[in-house]
Amino acid sequence: MKKGLWGSISALLILAGANIAYTTGAGYGTGQELMQYFTSYGYFGFLGLLILVLLFIGFDSIIAIDSRKYQLKNISDVFNHYCGKILGSVLSVFSFAFLFGMAALMIAGAGAYFSEYFEINTMIGSAIITGCVLITCLFGLKKTVNVIGLIGPAIAVFVLAIGITAIVNGQMDLKSGHEFLINKGTTIQPSGNWFIAAIMFFSFCTLFRGPYIIGTAIHRAEKIKYIVWGNIIGIVTYGVLGTILMSGQITNAPLVDGKEVPNLTLGLMISPLIGGIFGLVLILAIYTTATPLIWSVADIVTKENSKFFPWIISIACGLAFTTSNLASFSVLYNFISTIAAYVGFLFIIPVIYTKFFRKELTQSKDTKSNPKSYKHIS
16 A cells, blocks of 8 residues: 555656656746746736646646547547547648657757857757757657656756745846836747737647647556646646746846846856756756657657657657757747747647537537437547
8 A cells, every 4th residue: 555655656756747847848948938928028927827837737637638538649649539630630740840840949959058058069969969869769758758757856956946046136126127027128029918928838838748748648557647647746836936937037137138048147146056057957958858859759650669660769860950950049949939839729729629619519419319319529
């Protein structure tokens, strides 16, 4: 009994840690993600982050439960289930390109960091992270999630420490920081409205979070309730960390506004040593996002137990490395996230319709014609 209890707690922590690590990629690790979509709106950014957390909980739970229940083995099955074959096929093609683009984006972020802080060629930094991703992916998703789950808590601890220290040593209070960002801020925003920005970020994230949620629901042996609660714990933790980090950014608004890597700026404000350590944590954050993305790309092409899977993984890594060197990190991030935010709505709307409207309409129609003949349709 005791062993079972500790086994359940361990599974929850690993899944929660993996969820945190998967969500905290290059955009989150650099601080650019929070600055653009939330912090730049001042106080309103906190409301946007709360909405994002609630949407993540609902979306992840629906996708995980349905994937396990209907044995939806990959993102294409999920698209067809909710969107139908035509739209599902279109989204599958886009999803493949998008996941590949995101993997290249992560690798580009790592290359930029290595180039700026270790003064080495960008391609060398990109090659290092690509090699790490390749080796981890070849272990399979379960072992990948275990590795990521161990790194996730470390990322959370460093982000928490830097956020709290930035708040304590802030240059101004939250009110002054809010006014500065609203009136003088120069950070690029996806929208002039904080609510639309939050919804756009959620839409953008659904496309690259979907394959990971499906993968854990199908390939992990734990009961679905552990998968769901592990994801919820990870999402809530992400929200708490985001709130603390946003507070640190707002209270140091003049220092981080317009910066390419705001979090490293906060780290260096504490000490060069802390800034350097956080830089390494940033690389881990990028690595933990790029790894499942590459795996997801390969999983669309062939199954994990296929003899071709290692070759597909290798080819995907090689192409992602090449693509990552076609443009700068900031250019790639802006291009990919903007397009994906709009395409994501083509997935979100059918999911909402299927779960909350189609079933009710079908049930109403069936029960009127024959009250005993109703079958659940999803």
